[in-house]
Amino acid sequence: MSKVIAIVGPTASGKSSLSILAAKRLGGEIISADSMQVYQGMDIGTAKITEAEMEGIEHHLIDIQPLNEAWNVKLFQQMCRQKIEEIQARHHVPILCGGTGLYVKAALYDYAFEEEDPKEAKIMAEVSQWSNEQLFAYLQQEDPQALEKIHPNNRQRLLRAVVMAKSGKRKSDREANQKHEPIYDVYMIGLKDDRQIEIERIDQRVDQMFEQGLAE
Missing domain, CATH: 1.10.20 (Histone, subunit A)
Structure with a gap:
């Protein structure tokens, strides 16, 4: 099976930093598995990674969807799997960074979505x-x-x-009826820090959002 790295964890646990480090060392490209960072214009409230913070690493599924257009886990699954194929075709390592747990599972496991009735x-x-x-x-x-x-x-x-x-x-x-088995060779990395430290980081992030104009 094709190899995919997934880096998961709570807000402000360091997922983005680790994914960039992994991409640099392994020759990877990052796929965002965040259900909100996909939307255009929602930069501050979603703590969307900036171009400078990307450090030259290719990021996918960020800032691609207009706010007035529907987005759901089924669409994410389709686009994420397509991106995984494209990245592997370039002989790079796909690195999922998230985010939204259901999105990660839907992309990497045998989740099947029925057609709308x-x-x-x-x-x-x-x-x-x-x-x-x-x-x-x-x-x-x-x-x-x-x-x-x-x-x-x-x-x-x-x-x-x-x-x-x-x-x-x-x-x-x-x-x-679903086996909940991975369809890729997945190396899952789960980040977890002391809860109080995570709360302090989240508070700092929220303060930064307001400084950047979130209330406006």
Whole structure:
């Protein structure tokens, strides 16, 4: 299988710095697995890496999507896998840096996304009127296994699971049919620092965002 490096970890844990160091030493190119840095214009609030900070290393899937156009994990999966092929064709090492855990898993593992069902839009319009409590209660009856991975306040995931259950394709059934095996030879690096240090770094980053004009 093709080799891919993935560097993951919480905000302000040093993922970008390590990915650049790895790219320099291994002849790599970096693919952002951040669900927000993909948008054009959202530079400050997403702590988007600057051209100077890239240190001459090629970065992909940053600043490519207009704010008024849809972006989701399925699109990311398609584009990320395409970038991996292109980077490997140049005999470079693809390095995923993220970010958003679901995006990393969707790109590197055997995640399959079904084609949109036209009736799902009608179902979504109906259940969007429900409260989180109603969504949760419905799933307790129809797909309790799905709730093991969904927080009661995560409305988007509750909605999606309810829509799937109502359309006859339960979330838990779909996940059970996936092997969750990597489709690449993945070397995963997880960064974790002392929580207090991470909080201080995040505070510093937020202060810097406001200095750069975030409130405007």
